[in-house]
Amino acid sequence: MMNGSTIVFYLLALQTLGGGLLSVTTRQIFRAAIYLLFSLIGIAGIYFWLQYQFIAAVQIVVYVGGIVVLIIFSIFLTQQTGELLPKQRLGRKVFSALAVFCGFALTIVQIVQHKFTQANSDLSPVTVADIGKSMLGTNDGGYALPFEVVSMLLLAALVGCIVIALRSKPETT
Amino acid sequence: MWSFSGLATGIDAWLTQRFNPALSLTIEMVLAGIAVITLFAVLGLVLVLMERKVSAWMQIRLGPNRVGPKGILQSLADTLKLLVKEGLTPNSADKLLFNFAPFLAIIVAMLLMAPIAFAKDLQLWDLNIGVLYISAVSSIMVISILIAGWSSNNKYSLMGAMRSGAQIVSYELSAGLSVLSVVVLVGSLQVSDIIKSQADGWWIFKGHIPMVVSFVTFIIAVTAETNRAPFDLAEAESELTAGFHTEYSGMKFALFFLAEYVNVFIVCAVGATLFLGGWMPFHIGHWQGFNHVMDYIPSSLWFFGKTFLLIFVIMWFRWTFPRLRIDQLLNLEWKYLLPISMVNLLVTTAMAILGWHF
Amino acid sequence: MFITKYIQEVWGAVRSLATGLRRTMYYFTHHKEIITQQYPDNRETLVLPERFKGEVIMPHDDKNEHRCTGCTACELACPNGTIKVITKFDIKPEGKKKKAIDKLVYHLELCTMCNLCVQACPSDAIKMAQTFEHSVFDRGLLTKILNNPGSKIMDGVE
Known part of the structure; x- marks a missing residue:
């Protein structure tokens, strides 16, 4: 039985998968980026x-x-603008398809093998305060330790950027 | 007291009596959509006329005064002109994306309307992450500008789009930090919580100097984010003809134009909600009589009054200051606004922990 | 020190921006400062600024005398050939020949109102008028002869 919620889910899934498919098949690189955006x-x-x-808001902010x-x-x-990407060789296409298929198969196998248990606790939405x-x-x-470790990583990336950007100026003295 | 929630529950009950739940939900969504589109049309007309009148008076001119009494039908005439104009698509443009970009701009502006509380109990979607939702969805805005600039296949458009991208991405930071300072004081991202916390006084009064500083940085940052002068490098008409919408005409141009004004309205509404108490009336401490009189003014009037005050401030900026150069723009953000708002956020956090605000 | 300089910069910026904002707010609230002329409506009462330049004219006094000596200084000064001085020779009563103007031809359609001819004139014979409704249906009407027919030079102007 299709109720409204299911229809919405299938529409969203169609958008995600269709965007992803168009993004890899188009030969205009900018369109590929926009299709990725839809996905x-x-x-x-x-x-x-x-x-x-x-998570939805963070998905939009980050991605x-x-x-x-x-x-x-x-x-x-x-x-x-307007330039088409060169056509790919057949071997490369086959190889990419194979790699994608392997990843897909791995995910499917994981999902099928996982035993989903019915959640018994009440499903009140998680508030930002809890997060x-x-x-x-x-x-x-x-998650204090992983959080701080990740921020250390980001700090290191920032410092690295500054070091690269700060080329020593020619001596003016 | 009469409130909008009564109206909403009335319509809801009437619909669920007649139709099944899914259909009545769809009808409610369509009703909300029609309400938002009507608001868009009215806002477009009012804000364009307001901009033209404000600019005229600030430049010692009269402004539109021919169409209708005192020129109030001028923007209606402009809209009619734009409606009947041909929407050209350049031959070598990426036609799909070129025609899609204005719609993306207007869709984003519509999505941003959802968490804004227009009056007491008049809010489309009071979601838990209200403020984060606004800053997340408004970051899609830049993509419509980038699409428009690239797909026009025009060097001015591309330059405008790149400038706009650099500008919006960098000013999002200080806008976010100044929003965060309010969120730190309230302890919630929900719009209704933020408004409720200002029942005994607006944050700009309760929060001492740090709140004033973050209000000022917020106004500057959102002026830059909506691409308005003095930060209108994306469409600098003396350098780039019209920037990212150089190739657009007719209704497609009008959609960009409308999205710009609606975005100004939205950021001013957010500013009014965060710093000036949204639809909360103005109360002074223990003056019961005064507070009682203030309560009699309808809450929607309070909200729109505050929002239009902020819109006026942004227009005032536009018609006073000359445009910044790109290096001055980035200097202002990275050397002044961002450090100041970071220090300010620290001070506000200390204030919130020590309970120094009223 | 660095931090005091930083604060001084921010303070200076805020103060200078506030000065500008105060000026525009003054104009916004003082509508009597508006300088717009609603031209066709106020045609009767229109007051033009003192230095408005509409066209070149040659004033004549009531004896139909002008001050032009025909020296062609204006013709030489004009950057786009708007003025053409056609001279003739008057015979004075004592028998001497004297140079005078026959016609001073002025092409309004070429004139840019730059005022160089008026400045070049050594005897103040021409000046700028404030008329501005110059539209005509025939382009030939824009070529004007500035001296009145039968006019002659004023006494004492060399």
């Missing part, structure tokens, strides 16, 4: 559909606002 927005939509709003913009900028700086508390919690189930 990512579709995933965010599925998170919204699951009422997991925080749409960050990564797609970065991809588009690198296309702007390197490509010409924040567990993100910086030091007790059982807290």
Whole structure:
């Protein structure tokens, strides 16, 4: 039986998969980036559909606002408008399809083998306050250490950027 | 007191009586969509006329005064002109994306309307992450500008789009930090919680100097994010003809134009919600009589009054300051606004922990 | 020190921006400062600024005398050949020949109102008028002869 919620799910899934498919088959690199954007927005939509709003918003901030913009900028700086990408050799196509199929098979096998248990606890939506508390919690189930380790990684990346950008100026004295 | 929630529950009950739940939900969504589109049309007309009148008076001119009494039908006439104009598509443009970009811009602006509380109990979607949702969805805005700039196949458009991208990505930071300072004080991202916390006074008064500083940085950052002068490098008409919408005409141009004004309205509404108390009336401490009089003014009037005050401030900026160069723009963000708002966020956090605000 | 310089810069920026904002707010609230002329409506009462330049004219006094000596300084000064001085020779009563103008031809359609001819004139014979409704249906009407028919030079102007 199709109810409204299922229809919405299939629409979102169609958007995600269709965007991904178009993104790998188009020969215009900028269009590929935009189709990727649709695919990512579709995933965010599925998170919204699951009422997991925080992850959905983070998906949009990180992938749409960050990564797609970065991809588009690198296309702007390197490509010409309206140029088609060269056609790929058959061997490469087959190899990529094989790699994708292996990844897909692995995921499917995992899903089929996993025993899904019915959740008994009430499914009240997780609030941001809960996420924040567990993100910086030091007790059982807290993520303070991984959180800080990741921020150290980001700090190292920032320092690296500054070192690369700070080429020593020619001596002016 | 009469409130919008009564109206909403009334419509909901009437619909669920007649139709099955899925259909009545769909009808409610369509109703909300029609309401938002109507608001868009009215906002477009009012804001364009307001901009033209404000700019005229600030430049010692009269402004539109021929169409209708005192020129109030001018923007209606402009809209009619744009509706009947041909929407050209350049021959060597990426036609699919070229025609898609204005719709993306307007869809994003519509999505941003969802968590805004227009009056007491008048809010489309009071979601748990309200403020984060706004900053997340508004980051899609830049992509419509980038698509428009690239698909026009025009060097001015491309330059405008790149400038706009660099500008929006960098100013998002200080806008986010100044929003965060309010969130730190409230302890919630939900719009209704933020408004409720200002029942006894707006944050700009309760939060001492740090709140004033973050209000100022917020206004500057959102002026840059909506690509308005003095930060209008993306469409700098004296350098890039019209930037990313150089090739657009007719209704497609009008959609970009409308999206710009609606975005100005949205950021001002967010500013009014965060710093000026949304639809909360103005209360002073223990003056019961005064507070009572203020309560009689409808909450929607409070909201729209505050929002239009902020819109006026942004227009005031536009018609006073000259445009920044790209290096000045990035200097302002990375050397001044970002350090100041970071220090300010630290001070606000200390204030929230020590309970120094009222 | 670095931090005091930083604060001074921010403070200076805020103060200079506030100065600009105060000026535009003054104009926004003081509508009597508006300088727009609603031209066709206020045609009767229109007051033009003192230095408005509409066209070149040659003033004549009531004896139909002008001050032009025909020295062609204006013709030489004009950057785009708007003025053409056609001279003739008057015979003075004592029998001497004297140079004078026959016609001073002025092409309004070429004129850019740059005022160089007026500045070049040594005897103040021409000046700028404030008329501006120059539209005509025939382009030939824009070529004007500035001296009145039968006019002659004023006494004492060399």
